[in-house]
Amino acid sequence: MSEMSRVSRRVVITGAGLLSSLGDDAAALHAALVAGESGIRPITIFPTAGLGCVQGGEIRDFDAAAYLGAERNVRPLDRLSRLVAAAAGRALAGAGWTPADLAGRPEGHEVGLVLGTMFCGLRTIAEFDRRNLTRGPSYASPLDFANTVINAAAGQTAIWHGLTGVNSTVAGGAASGLQAIAQGAELIRSGRADAVLAGGADELCFETFYGFYRAGQLCGSVPATSGGGEFPIPFDARRNGFALAEGAALVMLEEADAAAARGARVLAEVRGHGTAFDSSRGEDDARASRAVARAIAAALADAGVEADAVGFVSAAANGSVRGDRHEAAGLAAALGPRAAGVPAEVPVTAIKSMLGESLGAAAVLQVIDALETWRDGRLPGIPGLEPEPGLPLALAGHSRRAGGLALVDALGFDGVAAALLLGPGEEAR
Amino acid sequence: MTRTPGPLSDGRIVVTGIGAVTPVGTGRAELWASLLAGRSGFSPVRTFDTSRHTVHLGAEIHGFRPEDHVRTLRATRLGRASQLAIAAARLALADAGLDAERLDDPERAGVSMGTTSGEPLEIERFDDAVLAGDLERVGPEFIALYPCHVIAAHVAAELGFEGDNSMIPAACAAGNYAIAHAVDVLRGGRADLMLAGGADAFSRITYTGFARLGAIAPEVCQPFDRNRKGMIPGEGAGVVVLEPLARARARGAVIYAEVAGYGLSCDAHHMTAAHPEGDGSARAMRRALAESGLEPAAVDYISAHGTGTPTNDRLETIAVKRVFGDAARRVPISSVKSMLGHTMGAASAIEAAVCALVVANDVIPPTMNLVEPDPECDLDYVPNAPRERRVAVAMNNAYAFGGNNASLILKKCEAAV
Numbered sequence: 043m044s045e046m047s048r049v050s051r052r053v054v055i056t057g058a059g060l061l062s063s064l065g066d067d068a069a070a071l072h073a074a075l076v077a078g079e080s081g082i083r084p085i086t087i088f089p090t091a092g093l094g095c096v097q098g099g100e101i102r103d104f105d106a107a108a109y110l111g112a113e114r115n116v117r118p119l120d121r122l123s124r125l126v127a128a129a130a131g132r133a134l135a136g137a138g139w140t141p142a143d144l145a146g147r148p149e150g151h152e153v154g155l156v157l158g159t160m161f162c163g164l165r166t167i168a169e170f171d172r173r174n175l176t177r178g179p180s181y182a183s184p185l186d187f188a189n190t191v192i193n194a195a196a197g198q199t200a201i202w203h204g205l206t207g208v209n210s211t212v213a214g215g216a217a218s219g220l221q222a223i224a225q226g227a228e229l230i231r232s233g234r235a236d237a238v239l240a241g242g243a244d245e246l247c248f249e250t251f252y253g254f255y256r257a258g259q260l261c262g263s264v265p266a267t268s269g270g271g272e273f274p275i276p277f278d279a280r281r282n283g284f285a286l287a288e289g290a291a292l293v294m295l296e297e298a299d300a301a302a303a304r305g306a307r308v309l310a311e312v313r314g315h316g317t318a319f320d321s322s323r324g325e326d327d328a329r330a331s332r333a334v335a336r337a338i339a340a341a342l343a344d345a346g347v348e349a350d351a352v353g354f355v356s357a358a359a360n361g362s363v364r365g366d367r368h369e370a371a372g373l374a375a376a377l378g379p380r381a382a383g384v385p386a387e388v389p390v391t392a393i394k395s396m397l398g399e400s401l402g403a404a405a406v407l408q409v410i411d412a413l414e415t416w417r418d419g420r421l422p423g424i425p426g427l428e429p430e431p432g433l434p435l436a437l438a439g440h441s442r443r444a445g446g447l448a449l450v451d452a453l454g455f456d457g458v459a460a461a462l463l464l465g466p467g468e469e470a471r
Numbered sequence: 472m473t474r475t476p477g478p479l480s481d482g483r484i485v486v487t488g489i490g491a492v493t494p495v496g497t498g499r500a501e502l503w504a505s506l507l508a509g510r511s512g513f514s515p516v517r518t519f520d521t522s523r524h525t526v527h528l529g530a531e532i533h534g535f536r537p538e539d540h541v542r543t544l545r546a547t548r549l550g551r552a553s554q555l556a557i558a559a560a561r562l563a564l565a566d567a568g569l570d571a572e573r574l575d576d577p578e579r580a581g582v583s584m585g586t587t588s589g590e591p592l593e594i595e596r597f598d599d600a601v602l603a604g605d606l607e608r609v610g611p612e613f614i615a616l617y618p619c620h621v622i623a624a625h626v627a628a629e630l631g632f633e634g635d636n637s638m639i640p641a642a643c644a645a646g647n648y649a650i651a652h653a654v655d656v657l658r659g660g661r662a663d664l665m666l667a668g669g670a671d672a673f674s675r676i677t678y679t680g681f682a683r684l685g686a687i688a689p690e691v692c693q694p695f696d697r698n699r700k701g702m703i704p705g706e707g708a709g710v711v712v713l714e715p716l717a718r719a720r721a722r723g724a725v726i727y728a729e730v731a732g733y734g735l736s737c738d739a740h741h742m743t744a745a746h747p748e749g750d751g752s753a754r755a756m757r758r759a760l761a762e763s764g765l766e767p768a769a770v771d772y773i774s775a776h777g778t779g780t781p782t783n784d785r786l787e788t789i790a791v792k793r794v795f796g797d798a799a800r801r802v803p804i805s806s807v808k809s810m811l812g813h814t815m816g817a818a819s820a821i822e823a824a825v826c827a828l829v830v831a832n833d834v835i836p837p838t839m840n841l842v843e844p845d846p847e848c849d850l851d852y853v854p855n856a857p858r859e860r861r862v863a864v865a866m867n868n869a870y871a872f873g874g875n876n877a878s879l880i881l882k883k884c885e886a887a888v
Contacts, residue, residue, distance in 0.1 A: 118742065149754060149757070150758065150761075152736070152737075152754075154737070155737070160618055160620070161618065162640070164594065167591075167594060167676060168594055168597065168598055168601075170676060170679075170680070171594065171595060171598045171675070171676050171679075172598050172601065172602060174675070174676075174679045175598065175599075175602055176602065178523050179523050179524055179679050179682060179683060180683075182679050182680070182683055183683070184680070184683045184684050184743070187679075187680030187681075187683060187684065187743075188742035188743045188872060189742075190588075190676060190677075190680060191587055191588070191640070191642040191871075191872045191873065192586070192587070192588070192589060192619055192640030192642070193640055193641050193642050193645075193871065193872065193873045193875060194742070194872070194873060196873060196875075197737070197742055197872060197873020197874055197875065198742065198873070200737045200738075200739040200873070200874060201739050201740065201741065201742065201874070203739075204739050205737060205739055206736065206737050206738070206739045206751065206754075207736065207737065208735040208736065208737070209641075209735070209736075209737035209739075209873065209874065209875050210639060210641060210648060210735065210875075211639065211640050211641055212637065212638070212639055213589075213618065213619050213620040213638040213639070213640050214620050214636070214637065214638060215618060215620055218620075221637065225637075225652065228655055228659065231659075232655060232658070232659075234735075234758075234762075249594070249597060250614075252606065252609065253597070253609070253613045253614035253617065254614050256609055256610055256611050256613065256614070257611040257613070257614040257615060258611065259614070317635055317636070318578070318633060318634070319581070319582075319624075319627050319632065319633045319634060319635070319636040320633065321577075321627055321628045321630075321631045321632065321633050322628075323624060323628055333633070336578065336633075340661070454620060454624075455614075455618070456618075456620060456621055456624035456628075457624050457627070457628065457636065458620070458624070458636050
């Protein structure tokens with residue numbers, strides 16, 4: 043191990059796959075975001091009647107067979123596992139990995155999977171429990187039980203695609219996806235893997251929706267500052283919580299030389315990652331902001347660059363009254379005066395304004411949109427933004443030109459801050 | 472991408488503290504004494520009503536008082552797994568001679584925890600409210616207490632640890648996974664001190680599921696015995712203190728063992744059944760050996776996953792034979808689950824702690840209740856009595872739903888040459 047760790051191994055992204063409330067195609071998702079289209083709409087998959095919040099970022103009309111084929115039996119997979127297996131299939135195909143390639147990997151070089159999720163199959167867990175209570179143990183299905191463990195989606199996806207390498211699940215609230223990418227990158231850097239599929243997923247279900255609602259975290263679950271309504275607009279003066287959403291998003295991480303050897307298209311390089319924990323868990327504003335800044339500083343140090351190397355920022359902000367403020371202050375502290383537009387601004391966006399808070403998938407969707415931002419040269423804005431006065435960030439309601447190193451930010455719900463620094467791949471340079 | 476190793480990171484990571492809350496005792500000394508005495512922690516389940524099940528035994532922790540351990544946070548405002556985890560973490564820190572309030576740099580101290588179910592009692596309460604038609608009973612605490620990442624967050628918040636904070640819910644192999652992650656964080660120079668382990672609370676969801684799989688033993692847990700009928704689900708928490716060797720030496724810490732290496736793999740075969748030839752588990756063991764730079768013959772002890780289900784113990788035996796060849800018959804193997812039950816996400820963390828104690832003390836805890844040998848399980852399982860033997864290298868095996876396999880190797884910490 044010690045010998046392996048001394049070898050400098052670079053990590054690149056060679057493919058991406060996603061399902062979101064704004065579709066399943068990265069370029070189309072980016073086009074929608076740049077156009078200011080929103081995936082946040084009234085929720086249809088469970089009743090929200092009587093609640094002050096009715097909106098969410100839902101994947102409507104998900105047809106598993108369209109992604110996983112009609113031949114194989116998808117019944118053992120619950121909805122979340124199907125979403126992850128579908129996104130994983132897209133990422134593998136996009137990176138040019140065929141089932142034969144995956145099956146033919148020699149021992150020690152198998153393709154791995156690291157999945158970030160906050161809840162995994164909570165709907166399955168709750169239904170299993172309630173069926174046991176109402177109808178008795180003999181109605182609690184062992185097939186469902188297999189999906190009640192929090193690593194179920196990672197296990198199911200590995201089975202579906204034949205991923206026999208390292209298989210791990212990371213849970214860090216809305217930072218899960220970024221933690222998964224960081225862990226995947228470390229597996230490659232340390233020589234434990236050459237290729238790891240990494241990303242995150244969570245699904246909309248009544249249990250999480252109602253839980254967040256009762257905790258006053260959803261837009262509309264507490265009275266808005268300016269009359270009623272739902273304002274899940276990040277960094278906005280009127281914001282009153284987030285719109286809960288769902289998604290599955292993964293990227294293919296590969297060791298740079300191995301990717302080059304197989305002629306893979308390089309979409310990005312993982313330059314550095316960092317994380318920090320705020321032990322006040324958001325109660326102390328200064329410490330919460332400091333954790334954000336520490337995570338970013340660690341990512342910059344890991345990449346061996348200074349803050350002025352950052353070209354644009356994809357923020358985690360979701361409309362949370364305090365969380366957005368903590369992130370803004372942390373970004374400003376880490377990036378210095380450029381964050382606020384002095385002397386040359388670092389544009390900051392928050393795509394949860396249109397995608398909602400998709401938890402495990404959220405940060406990975408930010409990563410994937412950063413890849414598209416390089417291709418397109420435009421960074422999405424925050425539609426309808428009326429910025430909170432005094433926020434020290436260069437924000438905009440419309441799309442702007444952007445390029446250079448991408449800083450992707452993530453915040454968990456209980457103190458975890460994470461940051462990822464990405465450099466453009468060959469096509470975008 | 473350049474590595475920025477911390478000043479005290481020399482790549483060698485050691486175990487300097489052990490904390491555990493288990494069905495057979497709380498704290499390192501009590502746990503170790505119970506395991507060497509062959510004490511088991513099984514009793515009729517009290518957490519919920521098992522009358523509709525055909526099995527009724529569990530390995531619950533009785534008389535646990537969270538307020539004895541939780542100081543900074545409010546003990547009553549935590550889920551049970553968090554309470555158990557904090558207790559184990561506090562015990563491990565004290566065992567390492569460390570005081571959370573007096574760390575040089577809390578921002579370089581982290582927490583890495585594993586679990587199977589997180590805080591299942593919170594969703595069970597939610598379900599009770601749904602079925603009672605009384606959703607008003609669900610308050611803001613559900614979302615504050617349920618998501619599994621709160622276990623690692625609660626431990627870190629309790630202790631003021633502000634470095635890497637990770638929750639790895641890799642089910643019944645999660646403890647090994649969490650330790651492996653912590654080792655990588657330390658080796659990468661991203662922290663100077665890590666608490667790593669696993670925790671799970673006794674749950675009707677888990678119990679019902681394993682009962683439905685026919686995996687729970689009605690009377691006794693007897694791994695590798697011909698008449699074994701299953702596992703006994705349990706609860707608990709295990710935490711180890713990990714730090715770079717140079718740091719441990721500099722502060723004069725007692726070193727139990729050094730982490731030699733680990734290996735992770737996935738069967739990608741079946742969600743709840745292991746690969747029929749032990750393919751994934753064999754690859755995890757081989758990878759751990761390769762990373763440790765060790766031949767199979769160098770291993771002096773294997774802490775088996777050893778749940779006591781007919782299938783697990785048979786396939787684990789096959790996998791060990793595949794990896795160890797002739798050496799398989801010479802290496803002592805035992806399952807402390809015969810005493811502890813299966814504490815789920817805590818299991819492999821507690822077993823890793825046991826491996827550290829085996830390496831430190833040169834005594835192997837037994838596999839209890841192994842009365843009638845199984846022709847298909849024909850290795851040396853250290854039946855029914857502890858064994859004194861020099862153990863320089865111990866391997867800790869853990870397997871989980873989802874085909875997640877994790878092997879961790881601990882060794883005696885020899886002076887650097």
